[in-house]
Amino acid sequence: MDEDDLAPVEMSPWQLPWKAITITFVLLILIAGAVHVVGLASNRIDRLSTAGIRKHGTSPGEFRPMGGVLTEALPGTVSASRQQMASKMLAEGKGLAPTAQIKVDPSGYQIPKGFVLVPAVPFWMGSEDSYANFDEKPIHKVYLPPYLIGITLVTNREYKEFVDQDHYLAPANWKNGSYPPGRGGYPVTFVSLSNAEDYARFRRARICTEEEWEKAARGTDKRMWPWGNTWDSRRANANYTVGDTSPVIRYQMGESPYGVLDMAGNVFEWTKSPYRPYPGNTANKARFYSYRVDATGALHPVVGKSYYVLRGGSWKSDQYSARVSARNPTWPIYASDFFGVRLCMDARR
Numbered sequence: 001m002d003e004d005d006l007a008p009v010e011m012s013p014w015q016l017p018w019k020a021i022t023i024t025f026v027l028l029i030l031i032a033g034a035v036h037v038v039g040l041a042s043n044r045i046d047r048l049s050t051a052g053i054r055k056h057g058t059s060p061g062e063f064r065p066m067g068g069v070l071t072e073a074l075p076g077t078v079s080a081s082r083q084q085m086a087s088k089m090l091a092e093g094k095g096l097a098p099t100a101q102i103k104v105d106p107s108g109y110q111i112p113k114g115f116v117l118v119p120a121v122p123f124w125m126g127s128e129d130s131y132a133n134f135d136e137k138p139i140h141k142v143y144l145p146p147y148l149i150g151i152t153l154v155t156n157r158e159y160k161e162f163v164d165q166d167h168y169l170a171p172a173n174w175k176n177g178s179y180p181p182g183r184g185g186y187p188v189t190f191v192s193l194s195n196a197e198d199y200a201r202f203r204r205a206r207i208c209t210e211e212e213w214e215k216a217a218r219g220t221d222k223r224m225w226p227w228g229n230t231w232d233s234r235r236a237n238a239n240y241t242v243g244d245t246s247p248v249i250r251y252q253m254g255e256s257p258y259g260v261l262d263m264a265g266n267v268f269e270w271t272k273s274p275y276r277p278y279p280g281n282t283a284n285k286a287r288f289y290s291y292r293v294d295a296t297g298a299l300h301p302v303v304g305k306s307y308y309v310l311r312g313g314s315w316k317s318d319q320y321s322a323r324v325s326a327r328n329p330t331w332p333i334y335a336s337d338f339f340g341v342r343l344c345m346d347a348r349r
Contacts, residue, residue: 096253099226099253099255101259104119115151116148117147118216120144122143122220123142123214124141125140126138127323131320134283135278136326137282138278138280139325147345147347148347153248153262153266153340155184156188159341165202186246189338190335193270193333197272200343213342216263217264218256223324224324226254226324227255234253236265236313238315238319242315243315248262251266267340268338271309275327275329290307307330308329313328
């Protein structure tokens with residue numbers, strides 16, 4: 001009988017197809033590992049998706065930080081179904097109570113379309129709760145004269161009027177002097193502080209101060225977000241929920257007590273306030289300096305220059321960076337896909 005005719009039980013161990021067996025075994029290990037990784041990723045996505053609502057005072061839990069990974073929801077998956085349901089609830093406003101509005105008497109004031117009056121009443125600025133950064137302290141009472149603030153962020157469509165009429169340099173994400181198709185109602189981005197100030201002058205307006213911004217976002221109490229002290233991802237575009245900017249009128253249920261939209265998330269908003277400590281702040285003053293970084297990575301204070309403060313958080317921010325008291329200092333020459341503009345005006349009778 002030929003050797004090839006031997007049954008497997010009759011073959012010696014050295015004659016078995018070990019190469020094929022080894023390859024099959026390795027493939028099985030790789031497949032099992034891939035299934036395990038996918039399972040872990042799915043569980044993490046579920047945890048992140050359900051961590052969007054937290055009440056003021058509870059300990060920080062898991063959330064998607066700025067710069068976190070955006071996970072695509074594939075059709076037919078649990079994640080996709082959850083997103084579709086969230087979008088439906090957002091559109092219908094189910095389960096969301098509107099923000100209680102502060103009654104304001106605008107009688108006698110000249111209020112252009114798209115602006116609201118913020119009256120001359122004191123408010124609390126800053127924070128001292130468990131989430132407060134060193135630069136938000138201490139909480140203190142601020143008095144401001146009446147002023148006007150834009151209900152929405154400046155849109156691409158509005159900014160294009162400025163670009164066209166003043167032959168101004170278009171933002172870096174535009175092509176041939178125009179914003180991407182279908183994005184007219186989205187906030188303009190890639191604007192520096194000087195770009196924002198130039199646009200404000202074009203509109204016979206100005207950039208808001210930090211104090212004006214925070215008062216319009218928070219009202220007269222010490223709330224954390226424009227609608228209250230409970231984070232709700234259905235009220236704001238943050239935590240990579242959308243993965244990009246959103247139309248400036250989308251989050252109606254996230255309005256502030258004065259009826260201002262997008263004061264949490266979507267894009268950070270320039271203020272004309274240099275980065276300074278609040279009265280009574282006890283942090284090392286060097287923490288408020290502006291710095292340059294040399295080739296070795298060392299920091300060097302820049303004399304005579306200052307960071308300026310952005311407010312409101314963005315679509316990339318976690319919910320804590322989107323608190324009404326959170327401050328984000330940066331160089332005024334910077335522009336980004338999550339920096340935008342909102343206008344203020346002096347109130348005139």
